[in-house]
Amino acid sequence: MRYGEVNHDDVEIVSICPTANAPSCFFVKIFTKGAGQPRDSSVSPQDRKLFAGARLRRLRLQQALTQTRMAEDLGVSVSYLNLIERNQRPLTAAFLLKLASVYNFDLRELTGDDSDAVAAELARVLADPALTGISAGRTELAEVAASAPGVAAALLRLHALHVSGVTKQQSAAPTTAGPVERVEQLLRDRRNHFPELDAACEALADDLRLASADLSAAMTDRLRVRHGLTVRVLPVDVMPDHLRRLDLHARQLQLSEGLDASSRRFHIACQLALSELRPVIDAALVGADLSDGAEDRAGARIGVQVLANYAAAAIMMPYGRFVGSCEALGYDVELLQARFGAGFEQVAHRLTTLQRPGARGVPFFLMRLDRAGNVSKRLSAFNTPLAQHGGGCPLWAVHTAFDRPGAIVRQVVETEDGGRFLTIARTVRTFAMPFGSTRPEFVIALGCELAHARALVYAHGLELDTTPAVPIGLGCAACARTGCRQRSIAPAGTRLRFDERSRGVTPFRFEG
Structure with missing residues (x-):
């Protein structure tokens, strides 16, 4: 049915869902009375009608619009909009269609996708052992997510801080948020x-594509012509402790010869972003809580650098072309590397940013x-404890x-709160180093919820509905699984139980 084939007054929106083959597209599920016909009494009002007042109000406020201004734009009365x-x-x-055409909103932002995800997160929070005895139905959680999104976000953040505090007891790490932690929170x-x-x-x-088919050459020329900066590659022994350095006296962007081609391209793009897009970067940080006394400037500097890196990836992999390529290639990271001349980590990083309304990609973390399980980077397009606090489970x-350098390792995992994910992992090569130097080793892990995994080439050959998931946790101190043979310590806040007459699969028997 096409828009315009029915009387709009006889139509009510039930839901809007992404299509299976293209997450950036959607279809509208409607209920229609038919001309002059009564509604089907067998369909409950909750199944027929779409109420999204809280989400509409939130979107209106994000656009800095008053009710009067929005009502004028949409051609309705202020009282009707208020209702x-x-x-x-x-x-x-x-x-709904007028709203989408006037403000270019993603219709799914008004029809429950976000609130459904928040409701699912709230359900996972209530599954925490610390909240045993407290229950709330899915309908109640959905109402909280839809009508009070700020309260729901606050509860999720408090729970994340709680889990973080429990996890950090294992390593006795300080819980005070420094500048890095505040940027991560942003x-x-x-x-x-x-x-x-x-x-x-x-x-x-x-603009750069119009100047040259070679992105690196186009960026280098733009830095020289518009900003008076030349790009110079220097030997490793001249820059033993730097990969990139801006020498304002010599008007040079100096790069280490240890960088491969994609890394050099990334660093040139980063400098170009700092030279041309600094006002946009600063505007993106307005309102962010990055200050803390003496470390005020540290938080701000880290925030600028993080967003400059974000911008560098966005210049190398422009949003529209990149999302289209992701959908065409099944999110094959190595093919995306080849198409955009980027590194594995750069592509993986870019995959976590695809949240543009109307053109969303699969949400990744x-x-x-x-090797020791230390996590030096965390990025996520959605809220999940695994992305925020995971990495310490040896079963993952x-x-x-x-042990398999350069190979992609895939795994279906399930966290203690019931979340199920398809994850992939691969080692990444660092910059070139002189023989005999200690070479850093890192693994990049990417994951998405199993509900989105069918769009990925990495799901081929897996029966996602029936494939057994490996039960993993956030680390022994934050995991309450009782039968895990890999357990190294009892969960924080529990009491150990000892029985001299028996020995279980693990010596750590405990009770809350």
């Missing part, structure tokens, strides 16, 4: 997506780990990837 925001009127097809709050910066990078990338195949 919709108070969930006393459902969204009609005419209103990325989590924004779901690692900065739309204005992405749009500016896409426009810049289009990313971690970079060393990310650790075995070190």
Whole structure:
């Protein structure tokens, strides 16, 4: 049915869902009375009507619009808009389509995708052993997510801080948030997506393509002509402790010869972003809580550098072309490397940023780990404890990837809260180093919820509905699984039980 074939007053929106083959597209599920016909009494009002007042109000405020201004733009009365925001009127097809055309909203932002995900996160929070005895139905959680998204976000953040505190008891790490932690929190709050910066990078990338088919040459020439900076590659012994250095006295961007081609391209793009997009980067940081007394400037500097790196990836892999390639190639990271002249880690990083309304990609999380399980990078397009606090479970195949350099290791895992994910992991090559030097080793881990995994080439050959998932945790101190043979310590906050007459599969028997 096409828009316009029915009387809009006889239509109510039930749901809007992404298509199976193209996550950036969607179809509308509607209920229609038919001309002059009564509604089907067998369909409950909750199944027919779409109420999205809280989400509409949130989107209106994000656009800095008053109710009067929005009502004028949409051609409705202020009182009618007020009733919709108070969930006393459902969204009609005419209103919803007018809203999408005027403000270019992603319709799914109004029809429950985000609130459903938040409701699922709240359900996982209630599965925490510390909240045993407290229950809430899915409908109740959905109401909280839809009508009070700020409260829901606060609860999720408090729980994340709780889990983080429990995990850090294992390593006695300080719980005070420093500048790095505050920047990481900013990325989590924004779901690692900065739309204005992405749009500016896409426009810049289009200009560069017109100048030259060779991106590195185009960026080098632009730095020279517009900013008076030349790019110079220097020997490793001249820059033993630097990969990139801006020498303002010599007007040079100096790069180490130890960088491969994709890394040199990335660093040139990073400098170009700092030279041309600094106002956009600064605007993206407005309102972010990056200050803490004496470390004020440290947090701000880290934030600028993180967003400059974000911009460099966005220049090398412009949003529209990159999302289209992801969908065409099944998110095959190595083929995306070849198409965009980027490194494995650079492509993996870019995959976590695909949250543009109307053109969303599969939401991924990313971690970079060393052999000891230390995590030096965490990025995520969605909220999950695994992305924020995971990495310390030896049952997760990310650790075995070190034994298979260059090979992609895939695994279906299930966390203690019931989350199921398809994850892949692969070692990454660092910059070239002189013989005899200690070479850093890292593994990049990428994961997405199993519900999105069918779009990935890495799911081929797997029966996602029936494939057994490996039970993993966030680390022994934060994991309450009782029968794990890999357990090294009892969970934090539990009491050990000893029985001299028996020995279990693990010496750590415990009770809450």
